[in-house]
Amino acid sequence: MVDTNTILYFIISCLFGILLLLFLIQSIHFKRSVPFFIGSLSFGFMGAIFATLRGFGLSTPGQIDNLFLAVQLSCYGLQIFLFFLFLRSLESTDHHLLFLIMSFGFLLLQVVGLWSIVIYDAYPVVKENMWLLADMGYSLNALLVYALNGIPIYLHMRKKTNEQKPLFFAISLTVVSLGYFYLLFFDLQSYFGVTPEWYSAISIIGDLFPLLGLFGFLILYLTDFNYLYRLPSQNYILVVSMKYGPAIHAVEFENNMQISLQKDLIAGLISVINNLFKIKLKAEKPLNLIKSDEVSILLKSGRYVTVFIITESISGVLNRALSRYISEFEKKFQKELEEDIKRVEIFNKAEELIGSIFPFLKIKRVITGFGQEN
Numbered sequence: 558m559v560d561t562n563t564i565l566y567f568i569i570s571c572l573f574g575i576l577l578l579l580f581l582i583q584s585i586h587f588k589r590s591v592p593f594f595i596g597s598l599s600f601g602f603m604g605a606i607f608a609t610l611r612g613f614g615l616s617t618p619g620q621i622d623n624l625f626l627a628v629q630l631s632c633y634g635l636q637i638f639l640f641f642l643f644l645r646s647l648e649s650t651d652h653h654l655l656f657l658i659m660s661f662g663f664l665l666l667q668v669v670g671l672w673s674i675v676i677y678d679a680y681p682v683v684k685e686n687m688w689l690l691a692d693m694g695y696s697l698n699a700l701l702v703y704a705l706n707g708i709p710i711y712l713h714m715r716k717k718t719n720e721q722k723p724l725f726f727a728i729s730l731t732v733v734s735l736g737y738f739y740l741l742f743f744d745l746q747s748y749f750g751v752t753p754e755w756y757s758a759i760s761i762i763g764d765l766f767p768l769l770g771l772f773g774f775l776i777l778y779l780t781d782f783n784y785l786y787r788l789p790s791q792n793y794i795l796v797v798s799m800k801y802g803p804a805i806h807a808v809e810f811e812n813n814m815q816i817s818l819q820k821d822l823i824a825g826l827i828s829v830i831n832n833l834f835k836i837k838l839k840a841e842k843p844l845n846l847i848k849s850d851e852v853s854i855l856l857k858s859g860r861y862v863t864v865f866i867i868t869e870s871i872s873g874v875l876n877r878a879l880s881r882y883i884s885e886f887e888k889k890f891q892k893e894l895e896e897d898i899k900r901v902e903i904f905n906k907a908e909e910l911i912g913s914i915f916p917f918l919k920i921k922r923v924i925t926g927f928g929q930e931n
Contacts, residue, residue, distance in 0.1 A: 563612025736766025
């Protein structure tokens with residue numbers, strides 16, 4: 558007879574599979590690059606599949622069952638680690654190295670513990686100790702990712718954007734964190750002492766809370782796929798100039814600072830930067846970053862043009878999006894860029910690239926043609 562947990566795992570695997578398929582379809586349709594998020598979903602789906610197979614008795618008791626369990630929990634561990642990388646891609650690219658080391662360390666602790674259980678199946682004492690290491694690595698990594706990284710990121714996003722969705726994301730991750738806190742406490746209690754009967758009776762909390770929170774989180778994103786790209790930082794202006802030449806297109810974004818950049822400042826900044834590095838310093842590669850504690854300028858150079866964006870913080874998502882933007886811009890205007898440019902107004906059409914490549918940015922105004930505005 559199939560028990561309740563097996564039915565639950567079967568439902569989980571079906572839901573993970575459906576969500577993964579829907580996210581893949583939307584990713585392809587919108588031409589979005591979210592590798593860590595999709596990867597996290599994929600490993601969650603594979604973990605649920607192995608849990609279902611074990612529940613239906615397709616793994617024989619003993620070492621084979623331990624092998625299935627090790628694969629299942631390793632997949633869940635990789636799901637958490639890739640979700641951490643997704644969260645960090647929303648923030649600055651060069652921050653929180655300590656968190657990265659800790660998350661990878663907990664994952665390694667979990668994986669070593671799980672596969673030691675498979676190898677030392679005939680040694681009960683060793684297995685018990687390895688289970689403690691594996692469980693601690695798993696639960697501590699989850700708390701590090703969801704509670705210490707995810708919740709602060711979305712609360713920070715709520716403060717910066719004044720939008721409601723980040724608050725719901727933070728609540729969902731709080732529910733997830735409560736479940737993993739229970740699992741950690743339950744594992745420690747079981748190892749070091751006697752677990753009360755009433756405590757074991759509510760053990761489903763450890764599985765149910767993370768699932769409810771994660772599915773709530775995923776469904777929120779599914780209702781607005783572009784929100785995957787919402788960044789918890791201010792972005793001010795994007796400028797396109799001819800390579801080592803004048804500015805030909807600029808877009809100013811909505812932001813809390815309400816700054817206004819004039820065309821003289823834009824053109825002058827581009828000219829000074831490019832001349833300094835090419836002529837004065839004889840640099841072989843173009844400048845790609847100017848950074849301070851409050852504001853950063855990210856630059857990308859293509860075959861014909863240089864693009865830079867002024868932002869509060871440079872994230873992995875923003876970096877990839879700017880690389881795609883310069884590629885799409887040069888592809889769209891290749892004919893015009895290869896000839897002498899007589900009317901820069903033609904580059905107004907580049908505005909449509911913003912919506913598809915930077916869905917998280919809202920245009921305040923388009924600047925082109927030496928200060929003309931739309």
